[in-house]
Amino acid sequence: MASKRLPVLFLDDIVLLPGMVVQIELDEAAQAAVDAARTSSGSELLIAPRLEDRYASHGVVASVRQVGKSRGGSPAAMLRTAVRAKIGSGVTGPGAALWVEAEPVAVDAPTAHVRELAAEYKQLVVSVLQRREAWQVIDSVSAIDDPGDLADTAGWAPYLANDRKRELLETPDVEARLRLLIDWTRDFLAESEVSDKIETDVRESVEKRNREYLLREQLKAIRKELGEGDAAGTDDYRTRVEAAELPDAVREAALREVDKLEKAGDQNPEAGWIRTWLDTVLDLPWAARTTDNTDLEAARAVLDADHHGLAEVKERIVEYLGVRARREERGLTTVGGRGSGAVILLAGPPGVGKTSLGESVARTLGRKFVRVALGGVRDEAEIRGHRRTYVGALPGRIVRAIKEAGSMNPVVLLDEVDKVGSDYRGDPAAALLEVLDPAQNHTFRDHYLDLDLDLSDVLFIATANVLDTIPQALFDRMELISIDGYTENDKVAIARDFLLPRQLERAALSADEVTVTEEALREVAANYTREAGVRSFERLLAKAFRKVALRELPATVGADDLKDLIGRPRFMPESSERTAVPGVATGLAVTGMGGDVLYIEASLLPGDKGGLSVTGQLGDVMKESAQIALSYVRAHADELGISPEQLDHPIHLHVPAGAVPKDGPSAGVTMTTALVSLLLGRNVRAEVGMTGEVSLTGRVLPIGGVKQKLLAAQRAGLTEVYLPQRNEPDLDDVPTDVLAALTVHIVSDVREILASALESVSPGVVTTAA
Numbered sequence: 199m200a201s202k203r204l205p206v207l208f209l210d211d212i213v214l215l216p217g218m219v220v221q222i223e224l225d226e227a228a229q230a231a232v233d234a235a236r237t238s239s240g241s242e243l244l245i246a247p248r249l250e251d252r253y254a255s256h257g258v259v260a261s262v263r264q265v266g267k268s269r270g271g272s273p274a275a276m277l278r279t280a281v282r283a284k285i286g287s288g289v290t291g292p293g294a295a296l297w298v299e300a301e302p303v304a305v306d307a308p309t310a311h312v313r314e315l316a317a318e319y320k321q322l323v324v325s326v327l328q329r330r331e332a333w334q335v336i337d338s339v340s341a342i343d344d345p346g347d348l349a350d351t352a353g354w355a356p357y358l359a360n361d362r363k364r365e366l367l368e369t370p371d372v373e374a375r376l377r378l379l380i381d382w383t384r385d386f387l388a389e390s391e392v393s394d395k396i397e398t399d400v401r402e403s404v405e406k407r408n409r410e411y412l413l414r415e416q417l418k419a420i421r422k423e424l425g426e427g428d429a430a431g432t433d434d435y436r437t438r439v440e441a442a443e444l445p446d447a448v449r450e451a452a453l454r455e456v457d458k459l460e461k462a463g464d465q466n467p468e469a470g471w472i473r474t475w476l477d478t479v480l481d482l483p484w485a486a487r488t489t490d491n492t493d494l495e496a497a498r499a500v501l502d503a504d505h506h507g508l509a510e511v512k513e514r515i516v517e518y519l520g521v522r523a524r525r526e527e528r529g530l531t532t533v534g535g536r537g538s539g540a541v542i543l544l545a546g547p548p549g550v551g552k553t554s555l556g557e558s559v560a561r562t563l564g565r566k567f568v569r570v571a572l573g574g575v576r577d578e579a580e581i582r583g584h585r586r587t588y589v590g591a592l593p594g595r596i597v598r599a600i601k602e603a604g605s606m607n608p609v610v611l612l613d614e615v616d617k618v619g620s621d622y623r624g625d626p627a628a629a630l631l632e633v634l635d636p637a638q639n640h641t642f643r644d645h646y647l648d649l650d651l652d653l654s655d656v657l658f659i660a661t662a663n664v665l666d667t668i669p670q671a672l673f674d675r676m677e678l679i680s681i682d683g684y685t686e687n688d689k690v691a692i693a694r695d696f697l698l699p700r701q702l703e704r705a706a707l708s709a710d711e712v713t714v715t716e717e718a719l720r721e722v723a724a725n726y727t728r729e730a731g732v733r734s735f736e737r738l739l740a741k742a743f744r745k746v747a748l749r750e751l752p753a754t755v756g757a758d759d760l761k762d763l764i765g766r767p768r769f770m771p772e773s774s775e776r777t778a779v780p781g782v783a784t785g786l787a788v789t790g791m792g793g794d795v796l797y798i799e800a801s802l803l804p805g806d807k808g809g810l811s812v813t814g815q816l817g818d819v820m821k822e823s824a825q826i827a828l829s830y831v832r833a834h835a836d837e838l839g840i841s842p843e844q845l846d847h848p849i850h851l852h853v854p855a856g857a858v859p860k861d862g863p864s865a866g867v868t869m870t871t872a873l874v875s876l877l878l879g880r881n882v883r884a885e886v887g888m889t890g891e892v893s894l895t896g897r898v899l900p901i902g903g904v905k906q907k908l909l910a911a912q913r914a915g916l917t918e919v920y921l922p923q924r925n926e927p928d929l930d931d932v933p934t935d936v937l938a939a940l941t942v943h944i945v946s947d948v949r950e951i952l953a954s955a956l957e958s959v960s961p962g963v964v965t966t967a968a
């Protein structure tokens with residue numbers, strides 16, 4: 199098409215495409231252009247955008263339809279845009295306006311492909327218009343037939359930014375223009391679908407909340423009318439939950455339950471469950487913590503003030519607290535969780551102060567203390583709670599402990615972890631493992647509570663009497679501290695400094711009123727109790743003081759008064775009595791109650807077929823020990839001076855007390871000695887105790903629990919003990935006063951025991967089967 203010379207008007211904030219009728223306000227430049235058009239170019243001018251100081255390459259040829267005033271009263275002109283034109287070089291005059299060469303763009307007849315694109319675009323535009331419910335516009339757009347004209351209706355589209363409109367203006371090719379538009383319109387539709395959805399969601403949730411509020415108010419009114427009251431009660435939960443210091447997730451969950459409660463109404467059984475649950479949640483100390491006292495010297499002082507002796511145990515505890523404090527200081531507890539300090543396991547017989555040490559640790563740190571008894575727990579739900587769907591569901595013991603403690607960082611004593619069982623109701627040990635594992639326990643989930651509970655600040659201390667029944671995985675997480683039991687001197691000191699004052703106070707007596715002599719205490723320790731700890735000791739003192747309180751005060755309790763106050767001694771040295779016949783030897787053993795002595799008895803039965811029977815609830819290992827002992831004796835009969843006929847008789851070996859299950863190889867030397875004593879008819883010396891495994895060749899192999907066994911030997915009044923050579927280093931752990939009271943023979947072959955433990959003078963009678 200031939201180019202024209204036209205006055206040009208650049209507009210900054212609007213892009214006009216062909217086929218539009220618009221009113222523009224006339225500033226000076228616009229006035230000049232419009233004037234020039236009316237006077238010199240047949241009312242035609244070129245309008246082009248100038249966006250961010252960039253001039254467009256194309257504009258539209260527009261004709262001035264009318265000039266007048268806008269509604270605001272300023273000069274304005276009504277323009278109608280026609281064809282696209284390429285802007286050529288600028289030329290001067292006539293008049294004040296700017297003139298350019300404008301070359302109108304020729305439009306080819308549309309191809310079939312272009313028509314297809316146009317149809318597609320038309321559909322998209324109609325969709326957009328439908329969303330806006332612009333029905334009239336839909337009609338006029340639908341009526342447009344020419345693809346180029348259809349594309350240029352985009353000039354009206356409010357969702358296209360000016361720079362996109364300019365791109366359309368500068369794209370004279372119809373097909374390219376339609377492609378651009380199809381893309382952009384699709385995007386717009388997709389976006390507006392999402393935002394529509396958000397809008398509806400928001401609107402719906404607001405409406406729902408309003409509706410719920412209304413319904414709740416109505417419900418309250420109805421309940422009040424029915425005299426069911428308690429609308430205030432549910433309201434109360436809402437305010438309580440809102441006022442409580444709860445983690446966000448917990449508050450949300452609690453409010454959901456309050457909603458349910460409000461809907462459920464009073465008569466609904468569920469209301470009761472929800473209330474109990476809400477009470478539990480509100481009772482938990484979500485935000486309460488105590489501040490740790492990390493002064494290690496002070497810690498040591500507290501431990502010393504609470505407990506006699508136990509130097510090594512206290513040292514280990516102080517070290518443990520020191521490491522913990524340092525880790526915390528360096529922020530290591532939270533990083534990765536794992537390995538942030540194992541759990542202390544206090545292992546030892548009853549009454550040695552495991553529980554009270556736990557209490558002391560809490561006191562040292564200034565933390566709350568709670569004890570969780572695990573003895574006999576077989577149901578996982580005991581630890582982790584029942585699901586709420588259970589009738590009468592309760593939270594587990596851990597949650598209850600935290601509630602009882604009233605702080606999120608108490609000391610929790612897991613008492614008797616060695617007595618946790620498992621059965622069809624799940625494995626409590628596995629749940630415990632989760633409780634103790636720093637990698638998991640910051641989000642511990644109780645079934646009942648069903649909320650994450652952070653246990654990572656809890657200091658767990660476990661206790662156990664024996665180690666071999668603790669599940670391995672649990673044991674691996676723990677740092678073992680053994681407390682083996684007390685010597686007689688220890689017990690007397692503990693009684694004097696701790697048990698006496700406490701029991702006096704309980705009996706409402708004062709130290710001025712009742713004095714207990716050292717001999718009396720020693721007598722109680724030696725002949726009234728035979729325990730590793732001091733539990734019965736304390737009980738007997740309590741019993742004594744109840745009687746003393748009825749006497750004339752002040753009073754002194756001496757050894758002679760004991761019979762009156764607490765009865766006759768219960769334990770007398772029995773070793774000489776028990777070993778008064780051939781075939782009985784005194785062994786040393788460790789049980790859940792601490793160390794103990796054990797008399798192994800052998801006797802010959804009538805008959806000539808040989809053979810061995812064993813009784814006393816022995817485990818497999820112990821039964822094998824008996825076999826080995828007998829085989830050893832048979833193989834060495836000659837050397838030992840045993841006549842072959844003796845070996846023809848069947849032998850019965852018994853380990854009292856028959857009701858207590860026993861196992862382990864450490865009775866090997868005792869069984870061998872009992873057999874030899876029987877077959878030679880020579881008594882075992884009464885003051886002798888022994889422990890050690892025996893091999894078929896008579897080697898004595900090492901055993902465990904040396905300290906506990908020696909304590910027991912001393913308690914039982916023995917004065918000589920045989921120990922395997924490889925256990926010699928264990929003597930370092932044994933208190934010096936125990937070692938002073940015992941002669942310890944270190945042996946590596948059972949012959950050494952047989953050579954010196956039997957009475958040297960034969961009683962002269964050879965026992966044969968009756």
Ligand SMILES: Nc1ncnc2c1ncn2[C@@H]1O[C@H](COP(=O)(O)OP(=O)(O)OP(=O)(O)O)[C@@H](O)[C@H]1O
Nearest residue numbers: 504505506547548549550551552553554692696732
């Ligand atoms: N070394 C000690 N010094 C002072 N008191 C002690 C000492 N050892 C134990 N006691 C006292 O002995 C009593 C029994 O101790 P505790 O109940 O802690 O024993 P335990 O080892 O936890 O037994 P269990 O295994 O049966 O739980 C407590 O009153 C405790 O204060």
